[in-house]
Amino acid sequence: MxxxxxxxxxxxxxxxxxxxxxxxxxxxxxxxxxxxxxxxxxxxxxxxxxxxxxxxxxxxxxxxxxxxxxxxxxxxxxxxxxxxxxxxxxFLPHSTDLSINFNSTFSFYLDNINDPGNLGTIIRICDWFGISKIHCSPNTVELYNPKTIQASKGSFLRVNVIYIPFEKLNLSPQTIVYAADTKGTNIYQTSLKSGLIILGNEANGISPSLKNYVHQYLTIPKHPNSKAESLNVAMSAAIIASEFSRPFLL
Amino acid sequence: MxxxxxxxxxxxxxxxxxxxxxxxxxxxxxxxxxxxxxxxxxxxxxxxxxxxxxxxxxxxxxxxxxxxxxxxxxxxxxxxxxxxxxxxxxFLPHSTDLSINFNSTFSFYLDNINDPGNLGTIIRICDWFGISKIHCSPNTVELYNPKTIQASKGSFLRVNVIYIPFEKLNLSPQTIVYAADTKGTNIYQTSLKSGLIILGNEANGISPSLKNYVHQYLTIPKHPNSKAESLNVAMSAAIIASEFSRPFLL
Known part of the structure; x- marks a missing residue:
């Protein structure tokens, strides 16, 4: 031994x-x-x-x-x-394919996500909803942080996580860019089309430099009596993934 | 000083x-x-x-x-x-009111939830969706665990968490009891009525002793190509809360 x-x-x-x-x-x-x-x-x-x-x-x-x-x-x-x-x-092999395959649903761009548990949880959600690739800003927390790996369970093996500035994404002109934001339209009332969804930093939301790219902001409305200030970004990701996927899972 | x-x-x-x-x-x-x-x-x-x-x-x-x-x-x-x-x-004052007010939507019963981060996250989700009271089995992790408090943010101040055996709940005979389970019906295809939703232990699911109370099992289906094994209980709670709430938030 x-x-x-x-x-x-x-x-x-x-x-x-x-x-x-x-x-x-x-x-x-x-x-x-x-x-x-x-x-x-x-x-x-x-x-x-x-x-x-x-x-x-x-x-x-x-x-x-x-x-x-x-x-x-x-x-x-x-x-x-x-x-x-x-x-x-x-480390897993770097993917050189920067194209986004929407798998008939959606993909996420993570803009400066800070908490490794959130990143890991979002990877796990993507795995569940069949999203095989996501992109992150270079200042998003590291995939190989032990807390990210732990929270993702085995999902980091199946979901490709690519760090790349938003400007360098290979987006077709037809790609709809959504962003989660408390000032967006009610996600339950919006006809969601396949597209890329930006999730912003836990404290500061979407980076100002990305706002020009956004076609539509989406919000998860809270109950009228709720005094909660915000929903955690990973929980938002779960609900957004569910909303984009439900027409295909019905 | x-x-x-x-x-x-x-x-x-x-x-x-x-x-x-x-x-x-x-x-x-x-x-x-x-x-x-x-x-x-x-x-x-x-x-x-x-x-x-x-x-x-x-x-x-x-x-x-x-x-x-x-x-x-x-x-x-x-x-x-x-x-x-x-x-x-x-500690917050104990609530002596064991009745369940469904706030026109739903409430959760947490059956042996083990991870304090999951409990805190579920409390935060409830706060967002206007659920002011949830019940937990006595063996569910403690509300005052520092990790629960941290994950709930301030939501533990607004969501009453009551530890009580399921048998002692004041359920009216009309109350529909749901439970999250991988073998349930597709939540997106189910007409959801106001009711109590049991969320089971992270590793073992619903306790055998509670199965007699369940009227309907619900599952969040995964993408047909997904090889993920499971969805974390807090993410499931977020999606379930969203599904039960969306008719009221449309």
Missing amino acids: DSLSKNQIKFIKSLHQKKQRQEHQLFLIEGEKLVNEVLRDKPEIIEWLIIKKNYAFEKEISKPVYFIDDAVFASISTLSTPPPIMAVCK | DSLSKNQIKFIKSLHQKKQRQEHQLFLIEGEKLVNEVLRDKPEIIEWLIIKKNYAFEKEISKPVYFIDDAVFASISTLSTPPPIMAVCK
Whole structure:
């Protein structure tokens, strides 16, 4: 049973940081379910498997496997309750196809989404509604942030996430650009056509520089008695995805 | 400028734990936005305000205010990036009214929801859609968990969360009981009437003991090409709330 050297432990801990992940093009996945999903669907990205000594792991795999003590595991895990298994993975291959396939429904452009949990949740929603590619502004939180990966569950394996300035998107002149905004038209009253939907930053909404591109703003109206200030961007994404998809799922 | 004693610091840290919160009927709120919202809408629950020394706080309030060093603040905060202000608050008054007011739409019963972020997010969704009261099974995660409060934003002030076994709900015989389940009927094809919707545990779904009460199971269908396994319970709650509300928001 191979253990990890001090340098390897240090290296894995360094992958908690974006700078190191980007430099080495490596990231961490944690937990049985996620590791099993990657082993099943994309084993080629796994570099090392790291497993707690007392954990019964019986798969035959052709990757380096390290067995370590609980205390060491806790020190390299990003989770407060460390799971029994994690893996160091290579970044997914970059997509060079910048076109947007609307899959007969829609796609999202994420404009400076800040919270990794929100990004991961939005990826999971896209996966559910059959959206296989989304685009993000370069200042959107990193796909390989451990919290993004955790919130996306296995969906980051199926939804292509491409970081690109909005101006560089290959949009056909026919593409309708929507944006979620509290001052938009009632989404339930709007005839929604296939198009690109911009979701803005959690605190500041859509960037001023993107406003010129927007054809129609959409809003999810609240109950007349509600005193809520806002709906979280991931929840908005879920409802918007549902509204754009429902004609096709009826 | 009052500082905190060692015993006070120890006490505040103890409120990170459910047992201590329940014993003292006190909990923590963190961050400028949340503290300001509580000061504005429910100042009577605030016991102490705790503020970083370098933070300009200029409100006049009749509560004990403590100014402390960043390092001490970091030690009592539950957040990895501690905000400049937090408060120790009293639990909200228990509601003794167990009836369910459907507000012409719906309400949720949360059956063993485990993740505090999910509970907080569901509370926020309810607030948006005008649901002023929800019920939870006694084994659902605690409302006063710091992650629940954080995810709910200020919505926990406006949505009454009542822990009660399902059998003890005051349901009229006319109440339709729905439950979210992957084997249910397509929610987009179902004529939804005002009723109570059970949302089950993240991993295990609805408890077997509640299945007898369910009149209709509802499912959010996925795109035919989707390989996603499941939709997170909070996202499902957002879409279900949207579907039940849309006839009233059209």
